[in-house]
Amino acid sequence: MKISFSAPSLPRSGPVVVGVLSGGKLLATAERLDKAADGALSRAMDASRFKGESGQSLTVMAPAGVGASRVVLMGLGEAERFDDLAAQAYGGRAYKAVAGTGDKSAVIAIDPVSGAKIKTSGVSANAAYGALLASYRFDKYRTKEKADAKPSIKTLILSSRDSADAKKAFAPLAKIADGVFFTRDLVSEPANILYPVTLAAQAKTLEKLGVKIQVLDEKQMAKLGMGALLGVAQGSAQKPRLVVMRWDGAPKAKNKAPIAFVGKGVTFDTGGISIKPAGGMEDMKWDMGGSGVVIGLMKALAGRKAKVNAVGVVGLVENMPSSTAQRPGDVVTTMSGQTVEVLNTDAEGRLVLADAMWYCQDRYKPHTMIDLATLTGAIIVSLGNENAGMFANDDEICERLTDAGKSVGEPVWRMPLGDAYDKLINSDIADMKNIGGRWGGSITAAQFLQRYVKDGVKWVHLDIAGVTWSNKDAPTVPKGGTAFGVRLLDRLVANHYEG
Ligand code: BES
Ligand code: MN
Numbered sequence: 001m002k003i004s005f006s007a008p009s010l011p012r013s014g015p016v017v018v019g020v021l022s023g024g025k026l027l028a029t030a031e032r033l034d035k036a037a038d039g040a041l042s043r044a045m046d047a048s049r050f051k052g053e054s055g056q057s058l059t060v061m062a063p064a065g066v067g068a069s070r071v072v073l074m075g076l077g078e079a080e081r082f083d084d085l086a087a088q089a090y091g092g093r094a095y096k097a098v099a100g101t102g103d104k105s106a107v108i109a110i111d112p113v114s115g116a117k118i119k120t121s122g123v124s125a126n127a128a129y130g131a132l133l134a135s136y137r138f139d140k141y142r143t144k145e146k147a148d149a150k151p152s153i154k155t156l157i158l159s160s161r162d163s164a165d166a167k168k169a170f171a172p173l174a175k176i177a178d179g180v181f182f183t184r185d186l187v188s189e190p191a192n193i194l195y196p197v198t199l200a201a202q203a204k205t206l207e208k209l210g211v212k213i214q215v216l217d218e219k220q221m222a223k224l225g226m227g228a229l230l231g232v233a234q235g236s237a238q239k240p241r242l243v244v245m246r247w248d249g250a251p252k253a254k255n256k257a258p259i260a261f262v263g264k265g266v267t268f269d270t271g272g273i274s275i276k277p278a279g280g281m282e283d284m285k286w287d288m289g290g291s292g293v294v295i296g297l298m299k300a301l302a303g304r305k306a307k308v309n310a311v312g313v314v315g316l317v318e319n320m321p322s323s324t325a326q327r328p329g330d331v332v333t334t335m336s337g338q339t340v341e342v343l344n345t346d347a348e349g350r351l352v353l354a355d356a357m358w359y360c361q362d363r364y365k366p367h368t369m370i371d372l373a374t375l376t377g378a379i380i381v382s383l384g385n386e387n388a389g390m391f392a393n394d395d396e397i398c399e400r401l402t403d404a405g406k407s408v409g410e411p412v413w414r415m416p417l418g419d420a421y422d423k424l425i426n427s428d429i430a431d432m433k434n435i436g437g438r439w440g441g442s443i444t445a446a447q448f449l450q451r452y453v454k455d456g457v458k459w460v461h462l463d464i465a466g467v468t469w470s471n472k473d474a475p476t477v478p479k480g481g482t483a484f485g486v487r488l489l490d491r492l493v494a495n496h497y498e499g
């Protein structure tokens with residue numbers, strides 16, 4: 001979808017979306033249209049339950065005296081609570097209201113909201129961003145959808161004052177959306193199309209943005225001693241890969257040490273010999289969600305030329321049962337030298353991350369390392385689908401992530417770590433086992449990861465199992481792959497690690 005910004009004007013055809021505050025207070029453009037239509041909009045409001053609350057909308061078809069084919073009144077809620085996120089949601093809802101009208105272009109009129117937390121150009125940029133995020137569809141495998149069932153809108157025009165400023169503010173947001181879309185695409189692909197080799201090839205496309213890419217194959221990983229990652233991969237005909245992406249956007253920084261992002265990339269998780277039940281197993285195509293976020297994040301950072309040195313590492317494997325698969329009880333040696341008794345082959349993500357995280361620290365000496373993984377069903381029991389679980393060895397970065405999460409609408413909730421939990425993964429015959437007991441499953445998983453964090457490295461683990469896929473539409477996140485984590489970490493970097 002093409003997005004453009006123009007000076008305020010009343011459209012002479014097609015749909016126009018206008019804002020209305022709580023209590024039915026029409027913003028300037030709505031007011032002008034109402035006058036031109038001899039009060040038709042006000043009468044329509046009186047005849048309905050529409051009161052301008054956030055989330056409400058009312059469409060008035062072809063009012064006499066107005067050129068527009070329809071006027072969509074969109075509720076903005078209370079002026080005082082209207083901020084970036086509200087503007088994004090407004091844009092998302094506006095897009096949805098006009099997407100299937102049959103028109104090729106539509107206008108969203110952005111008027112000053114007195115008392116709002118952002119200026120008009122910011123509202124315009126954020127509404128455009130929200131509309132763009134809402135327009136995402138994964139439809140490449142739908143060959144028979146009729147044209148009139150598809151979204152018709154190809155161009156969205158945001159009309160406001162200071163439209164040049166709005167356009168400028170939108171430019172980096174469009175790059176973040178590029179990253180979000182890339183992640184959503186990767187997470188949505190089925191596992192017969194997206195497997196370690198093809199996922200690595202997708203990561204490689206970031207080279208054209210100036211990201212340096214390195215791909216390790218199984219021979220190179222064997223030489224490095226990545227017995228845990230390779231143990232997971234050994235049951236599959238699909239060969240594993242480890243991909244490193246480097247974006248050196250701050251070459252002159254005093255402290256050149258990078259911030260690192262590490263992602264779990266299990267392109268399909270059957271559970272292996274500890275096989276999962278059939279019902280719902282298709283969800284495990286998105287068990288590479290952590291890696292998808294890291295790849296999309298690198299795209300966003302490079303796209304908007306973030307002044308940061310960032311490295312992304314993703315461990316890519318497929319977890320299958322077969323005669324070559326690892327067995328419950330097998331002992332593997334990780335790159336760190338520590339040994340693991342694999343009691344459940346379905347607790348595979350931590351095995352992949354153990355080697356990917358170690359390699360990342362060994363090679364790139366990051367000051368901070370954030371891993372993302374669809375790691376445990378237990379985190380969904382704890383937090384549902386609303387918050388990602390956050391585990392960390394540092395309080396400050398937790399505060400930073402909590403703040404960033406609130407401002408982009410990707411909230412995280414801190415979970416505990418501690419020696420008492422750590423004990424639960426001691427093994428009788430190796431340095432550790434890959435499962436704890438029945439309880440606190442996401443915590444024992446995090447404790448396992450912490451055993452692969454080097455002294456002095458600030459570390460955060462985000463368990464995104466509950467937030468990577470959504471079964472319901474939200475204003476800026478259509479159901480399906482959410483790309484939860486891209487906007488969060490982009491914002492974290494922008495707030496604290498640039499320049
Ligand atoms: N990929 C799963 C976790 C998961 C579950 C992600 C549901 C998304 C939705 C992970 O590899 C797994 O199987 N975890 C096990 C761990 C257990 C065997 C200790 C789980 O959560 O049941
Ligand atoms: Mn598993």
Ligand code: ZN
Nearest residue numbers: 266269287349
């Ligand atoms: Zn898994």
